[in-house]
Amino acid sequence: MTFNGTVPGPLIFAEKGEVLNVTLRNEGDIVHSLNFHAAFGPSQALSGSVEQGSSKSWTMRLDFPGAFLYHCDGDNLNGMWEHVASGMYGGIVVREESDPVGNEFYVAFSEIYGTKSHPPFLGNASMPGSTNASTFDIEKFLARQPDLVLTNGMAFKHIPFAGTQSKMVLNSDAEVFHVGAGQPTTWYLFNAGPRNPIAFNFGGGLVQISSAGEEPVYDEVLSIPPGSGTTLQVTFPEPGAYFGNDHDAASLLYGSGFVVIAE
Numbered sequence: 001m002t003f004n005g006t007v008p009g010p011l012i013f014a015e016k017g018e019v020l021n022v023t024l025r026n027e028g029d030i031v032h033s034l035n036f037h038a039a040f041g042p043s044q045a046l047s048g049s050v051e052q053g054s055s056k057s058w059t060m061r062l063d064f065p066g067a068f069l070y071h072c073d074g075d076n077l078n079g080m081w082e083h084v085a086s087g088m089y090g091g092i093v094v095r096e097e098s099d100p101v102g103n104e105f106y107v108a109f110s111e112i113y114g115t116k117s118h119p120p121f122l123g124n125a126s127m128p129g130s131t132n133a134s135t136f137d138i139e140k141f142l143a144r145q146p147d148l149v150l151t152n153g154m155a156f157k158h159i160p161f162a163g164t165q166s167k168m169v170l171n172s173d174a175e176v177f178h179v180g181a182g183q184p185t186t187w188y189l190f191n192a193g194p195r196n197p198i199a200f201n202f203g204g205g206l207v208q209i210s211s212a213g214e215e216p217v218y219d220e221v222l223s224i225p226p227g228s229g230t231t232l233q234v235t236f237p238e239p240g241a242y243f244g245n246d247h248d249a250a251s252l253l254y255g256s257g258f259v260v261i262a263e
Ligand SMILES: [Cu+2]
Pocket: 001, 031, 032, 033, 072, 073, 074, 083, 088
């Protein structure tokens, strides 16, 4: 279950005031939908349930700048949790003219809950048209116990190792981010959840963080609730390795986080 075949779904950029034309074509075998947090009012923000094999087109006016999540609502909320945890989410960024351009990074977190279903929430097995048993574990979901936390669609995608004296290799093919020391960067960070908040921190000391149009502040931890996005203007003060992480200390073990090398 994905939007356009990727987890996370495509990042959408728009200018404030733009009108976005959306077509949701359901090529799956169960009901899906779209919920755009960036739009105002149900007629623009919600697709409603779109049956398998059919499509729906509509328009929305993006009058509110910021970084917002979009996601599947399942069949009018039924199954929404499973569809989001399966990867049906993405980010939409609505820019103002004054926003900086360039040195931009997109990072989305989400949780995975495997593999058994439980009545009365039968997951996909309960969706109209479904012939498949669910692979979603509602008990783990209700207990906030994900198997993995994905960073841009994969656990440990952006973390090569932990430890120096006792090195634990996590992903020898990890993709780390590269930035210029002292250079301003923009981070669009999304937490699809669907359950746990993120205590976001850039390990490596304080970083200068400013929201668009506001005076810079120096901060340590910033909360990103499930179902939300945020934009950070960050300057990494000196060369070195920084770790964008959920400071909930267990999150690294679930695969969450990303390394930034400033040069
Ligand atoms: Cu869906």
